[in-house]
Amino acid sequence: MVQAYEPLHHKYRPQRFDQLVGQKAVADTLSQALLQNRIAPAYLFSGPRGTGKTSSARILARSLNCLASPGPTPEPCGRCQLCADIASGNALDVIEIDAASNTGVDNIRELIERSRFAPVQARWKVYVVDECHMLSTAAFNALLKTLEEPPPRVVFVLATTDPQRVLPTILSRCQRFDFRRIPLEALEGHLHWIAAEESIGITPEALHLVAQRSQGGLRDAESLLDQLSLLPAPIAADAVWDLLGAVPDQELLRLAVAMAAADPLQVVEGCRELLDRGREPAAVLQGLVSLLRDLLLAGVAPDRLELTSVSPELRPQLPEVARQIGKARLLRWQSQLKGSEQQLRHSVQPRLWLEVLLLGLLAEPAAAAAAPPGPQQPGPEGQRVTRSPEPVPAASVSPPLAPVAPTPSPEPVAAAGSLPASPPPDPASAPEGPGPAGEDLAELWQQILAGLELPSTRMLLSQQAQLLRLDERRAVVRVAGTWMAMVQSRLPLLEKAVASALGSPRQLTLEAGGDAPSARPSSAQAPPARPTAVAGPPPALDSPPVSPSPSPTGATAAPAATGISAARTVMASPPAADRQPRPPAPTPSETEERLDEPRPAAVAVPAAIDAQASRLAEFFNGEVISGLNGDAESI
Incomplete structure (x- = not known):
């Protein structure tokens, strides 16, 4: 009869604790427990596959029951009948249970009932529950009392590759031993010894590769070496790559x-x-x-x-x-x-x-590999992000006013004009550094806004925020103070757009500032409320009172100071049925005649302000009226 082939991982299974590969801490602890006769009722062996958990459980069973020794010993003989039966799995008092196929509470109840009987041949009855994490919660709970107080001469050994799934109540009743992955040097030395014992012609490079690809599992390494032994010698590293199907x-x-x-x-x-x-x-x-x-x-x-x-x-x-x-x-x-x-x-x-x-x-792109240049160090054009931004609506900017000749008293003109002058630009909101650095930040800010998914967010940030500084780690965005809370609520969207535009994430910092330049209303934008008649400054105490007169259009003009000729005032528009034709504006000759009259320092109204007032009146469906004259001394 032909003898059955014995694989290498069965043939070279360790028989004593000093033969365990790469598990010195576990071997020393269990050996001292056997020498001092301090046997715990339950042990938990956990660790990756192929690191010696089941082999250690069998070694513990042989060490407890070796017939060549009067008591527990860390060095079982391996030749007595009981040692041979335990090694082959035929011992009556050493029961190995596969928890994957015995998961129910009924299986555990049967195990508990059998554990109450005394050992037949051995001194200790040992139960080895392999892959114990597969037991159900009810089965674990049924085992709790027996694990804590087992019958005399009974030891439980639970082995698992996933200790996280074992109940904490079970863990607290066991002595836990964690088996680590076998170091590469120890694994490679053990493979060299097996190759020499089996006369396998394999190169050191191939053995190193076998030990490396087994990832710390002795059983995996021995199985792979067993497969390679079928190839003709010498076995090179290429054969290992081909057998594994990996890329050299x-x-x-x-x-x-x-x-x-x-x-x-x-x-x-x-x-x-x-x-x-x-x-x-x-x-x-x-x-x-x-x-x-x-x-x-x-x-x-x-x-x-x-x-x-x-x-x-x-x-x-x-x-x-x-x-x-x-x-x-x-x-x-x-x-x-x-x-x-x-x-x-x-x-x-x-x-x-x-x-x-x-x-x-x-x-x-290269721009994503490096951060865009900061304000002080403008980078080359090739390192900019070339992503085309979507058209972003921006606030309209009024055309510059025509130069106005100096007048004796400009303050009354500003008070009686149709619109106030545009506020001066905020120096804090201007981009840092003129020239290419500011242009790069503005262009990059438009590209970041183009990557935003929501149009409302894009419109908000285009009007109320601007990119202030940028480096390899951080981006600083200045936000109008009144809009800081709304921009913070949309900060994740802005961070995503910044990472998409720059190719790598940045730490985004919001800096509160004044109103954004694009958010300020210009002279071409609509005013916040519909005005009625705009009155001039209050009359002086020595000037006679002026009674208001009804307007030809039905609207009442506020009392104005005397001495102002051809002043324009925006009025609320009457209904279409009562609308009267707009009186013509005074000609230059009429203006000159009025200026020739003996009046103190008349004020001329610039033509640009007339145009602005006309546009504003048309926007509100109103009209510009004239005829508010008064004495200049009352101003």
């Missing part, structure tokens, strides 16, 4: 060099070559993300290349490639590739989207 480091490094050179054709050809050779797109993406991490480490610590996971013969090439790409681009590529693996895995065209994803990394 040298091919990923060539792809990274093409990306560093920003050559789209070379990137597409390298990606297509990998895919044509049977590499999965998800595997290419995983390898590229891992290589970018290694390049980042090589860039910040070129003297510690052993921290990287690249093959030792390729490590000297990493610092140069990292310098060509730059730390900023490496971090940005890592951020953009985050989450792409899941999207690629569920795509119906993963090859297409992998190429699009890699080309998207190269198509990033």
Whole structure:
């Protein structure tokens, strides 16, 4: 009869605590507990797969029941009948339960009933519950009392890879041992020993790759070595890559060099070559993300290349490639590739989207890579964000007034005119620094506003806010003081637009200031309320009173001071049925005749103010009337 083949992870399973690989703390603690005969009623072994949890439970059972020793011992003989039965899983008093198939409370009740009976062959009855996190809440609760106060000579060992799902009441009743992933050096040394015992012709580079790809799991490493042993010697690293279906480091490094050179054709050809050779797109993406991490480490610590996971013969090439790409681009590529693996895995065209994803990394504009220049350091034109802004409605600006000749008393003209003069511009709201820096900030602010989704937010910020300062980490926006609360409520939308326009997020700071320049009403805008007649200053005490006279249009004009000729006043418009023709404006000759009269210092009204008053009257469907004359001494 042909003997059944025994896999390497079964053949080389540890038989004593000193044979555990990479778990010295667990081995020393349990060995001392056995030597001092301090056996706990329940243990919890937690840790990643393939790190020795079930093997440690079997070693504990043999150490408690070895017939070659009168009591518990950390070094069971492994030759007695009981040790052999426990190793093969045939012992009556060592019961291993798979919690995934025994999740109900009835299974736990049966286990509790059986635990009350004394051991048949051994000194201790040991229950090993593998993957105990699969038990239901009712099953856990049924086990609570037995775990805390079990029958004499009964030990429970719970093993799990997900201790977070175990009830806290269970954890408090167990001694917990956390099994860590096996270090790379210990794992590689153990594989060398197995390869020598089994006469497997494998190169050290291939063994290093096997230990590295197993990610700290001894069972995974031994299974992979078992598969490689079927290949003819010598087994090189390429065989490991082919067996794993992963992308070799040298091919990923060539792809990274093409990306560093920003050559789209070379990137597409390298990606297509990998895919044509049977590499999965998800595997290419995983390898590229891992290589970018290694390049980042090589860039910040070129003297510690052993921290990287690249093959030792390729490590000297990493610092140069990292310098060509730059730390900023490496971090940005890592951020953009985050989450792409899941999207690629569920795509119906993963090859297409992998190429699009890699080309998207190269198509990033230079302006997004570096922050736009600040007010004091204007950058070159090629580093500006070239995104075309949407047309943003801006407040209308009145044309400049025509120059007015100096008059003896300009104050009365301002009081009796149709509109007040525009307020002087606020020096604090002007952009910092004239010239290209101010223009760049204004243009960049329009591009940021163009990226806003809501038109109402875009209109609000265009009129009541402006970009004041900008650097690589922060953007300062000045907001009119009365609108600060509303702008703060829409701050997430503005931060998103800033990140979209600049290519990277910025810390956004709102600075309260005066009214925004574009928010001030100009002479071409409508006034806040419909005016009635505008009166001049109150008459002097020595001037005779002037009684108001009815207007030809039916409206009553307010009393005006004497001495003002041809003064214009905006009146409320009467109904259309009672509207009278507008009296003609005085001609220049009439004005000159009035000025020739013996009156003190008459005031001339500028033609520009006449035009402004006419436009304002038409806007309110009113009219401009004249004829309010008075004595200048009363002004």
